[in-house]
Amino acid sequence: MKLTVANIEKMCEEYNVSVDYTSVLLLEKIVFLNVDAKKAKLIIKEFYKFQTGFTFSFLNSTIVIEGVNLEWEYDFLNTDIYGDNGEVVCVSKGRIEDIAISDTYGSYGQSVTPEDAGDCFILLTPKAVKLANKAYHDYHESSREERKELVIFETGETYSCYEFGEHLDEITHKLKSGKDYEMERAYCSGFNYHDGNNWQTVVVETPNGEPSVELINDQENILQWHIAIARMEHYSEGNGITRFSSAGFWIDESNWADAWERYTILENEENN
Numbered sequence: 001m002k003l004t005v006a007n008i009e010k011m012c013e014e015y016n017v018s019v020d021y022t023s024v025l026l027l028e029k030i031v032f033l034n035v036d037a038k039k040a041k042l043i044i045k046e047f048y049k050f051q052t053g054f055t056f057s058f059l060n061s062t063i064v065i066e067g068v069n070l071e072w073e074y075d076f077l078n079t080d081i082y083g084d085n086g087e088v089v090c091v092s093k094g095r096i097e098d099i100a101i102s103d104t105y106g107s108y109g110q111s112v113t114p115e116d117a118g119d120c121f122i123l124l125t126p127k128a129v130k131l132a133n134k135a136y137h138d139y140h141e142s143s144r145e146e147r148k149e150l151v152i153f154e155t156g157e158t159y160s161c162y163e164f165g166e167h168l169d170e171i172t173h174k175l176k177s178g179k180d181y182e183m184e185r186a187y188c189s190g191f192n193y194h195d196g197n198n199w200q201t202v203v204v205e206t207p208n209g210e211p212s213v214e215l216i217n218d219q220e221n222i223l224q225w226h227i228a229i230a231r232m233e234h235y236s237e238g239n240g241i242t243r244f245s246s247a248g249f250w251i252d253e254s255n256w257a258d259a260w261e262r263y264t265i266l267e268n269e270e271n272n
Contacts, residue, residue: 002071003050005223009230011046015039021227024070025219032063074229074262076222077204081214088216089261090225091191096204096215099192100185109198115165118186118208120158128171128180129153135167158184196257225249225265 001007005021008030012019017039020031032043040058047054047065054067073093080086101117123129132153137146153159161168175181188206192199203212216222232244232251244251250266 001050003047003069004071004073005226006073006230007050009227011043015043017043021223024068025223027066028068028070029064029066030068030070032065033061035061035063072222072226074226076216076225076265077202077213077261078216079213081211086214088225088265089213090229090263090265091260092262095191096189097191098187098189099201101188101206101208102185103192104188104190104201104203105192105199107200109200112201113165114161114168114183114185117161119161120184121161121164121168121171122158122182122184123153123155123171123180124182125180126155128175129155131174132164132167132171135170136164139166191260193260195260200260202260228265229263 008019011017012032015035017035018033020033023029023031032040035043035058037058040063043063044056044065047056051069053069054065056063056065058064071093074090075093075096076088076090078086079089100119102112102114102119104112104117106112123132133147133151136142136152137150142150152164171181177183186207188203188208188211190201190203190205190212192201194200201212203209204215205211228246228249229251232246232249235243235245235250237243240254240256242253242255244253245268248268250268252264252266254261254264
């Protein structure tokens with residue numbers, strides 16, 4: 001089990017105590033307040049369910065726990081990486097992963113081809129080389145002399161799918177991957193989702209092209225947003241949105257089919 005803000009907030013609610021996160025990022029320390037001796041024992045026992053190796057002290061109705069290894073439940077993303085009109089949204093931790101670009105989708109739901117992804121292939125056997133060269137000459141309608149003299153593919157060499165993609169189907173359909181050829185696939189970080197009509201991809205980082213969103217790494221903000229989510233209370237329903245309120249924030253949960261985010265985080269200056 002992982003020690004998260006949600007776990008700590010659950011302890012606070014169960015034992016009717018409060019917590020101070022001020023030093024958790026820099027000093028790996030949290031402080032429980034308004035704690036009596038009985039509650040202190042129960043909180044420490046609960047803490048051991050999530051991690052070991054921490055130290056604690058209890059004095060004047062306060063527990064100080066040091067060596068806290070707090071783990072995040074969400075990744076937070078900026079939806080407008082080139083302007084100031086973006087929203088802060090979050091997805092569950094682990095949803096963003098490394099995926100082959102040729103396993104992703106374009107804006108209209110079309111699969112990204114190996115050619116557009118920047119993939120390459122390597123021919124491993126004479127059989128593969130012979131087939132690839134034949135496919136090349138057939139495609140270009142080469143003469144008999146050209147077929148004899150012009151050798152395009154050789155064993156062990158790497159070839160761009162962008163340059164030679166018209167022969168890729170011939171290679172992959174008639175040869176065995178890992179035996180006759182290998183693919184060198186380009187990767188990005190992100191995830192696929194279905195918008196109710198088509199498959200789409202949210203790209204967080206990519207070596208080719210531009211990402212869809214920007215991963216937020218500001219740990220102070222990430223902590224505050226986790227606290228807000230853990231403490232949120234239902235506020236309203238309407239227009240396909242369930243809205244929650246938390247100190248300083250509105251937290252929206254979309255019920256629309258095309259929503260890929262877990263929550264959208266909005267500032268609420270009236271509720272500080």
